[in-house]
Amino acid sequence: EADIYQTPRYLVIGTGKKITLECSQTMGHDKMYWYQQDPGMELHLIHYSYGVNSTEKGDLSSESTVSRIRTEHFPLTLESARPSHTSQYLCASSESMANTEAFFGQGTRLTVV
């Protein structure tokens, strides 16, 4: 069983609030990712990290930011939440090679009202 955890699982928050979605893994993986999943299921990469102090934007432009101060921790922050940010956010991690699978957390379903 994969050891990657996301909190909270569900979050309903008002417009303009600052939020941080937490993601932690205990597998020692260098690579970590954040995907945004639309209601129609498609996953879009919004951030990724190759290791500590390394973060890059993904394919889908996002107003969120990430940090990677520790190997095991990859939080995502929205400074001012808006209804357009309502979505499911999935965190994943993998070993450093491209031929290894990614392990996913259970996701955070964010609703901004």
Next chain:
Amino acid sequence: AQSVTQLDSQVPVFEEAPVELRCNYSSSVSVYLFWYVQYPNQGLQLLLKYLSGSTLVKGINGFEAEFNKSQTSFHLRKPSVHISDTAEYFCAVSGYYTGRRALTFGSGTRLQVQP
């Protein structure tokens, strides 16, 4: 650049019938291919992966997939489905030299198994 196309957004099937979920990819370099399953309100779980070697790959829950390089396909099959197989299925690709060292996912296929 690499991309993944899942040809069917929804596949309804009766219990104990066979099923095939189709996936085509495009990439200018050698790729690694994956199938993931997502149950409601859950993250993604790996079903199987193709890295190299035999083109027929067996995974969990009785699923298998065949890598076809000439047709750039990686279709997922199961000879007899169960109600519990109802879920979303995602095909994904990663490439070693693509400069984009993350999985690229297809848009998903919803498998609906009916009694």
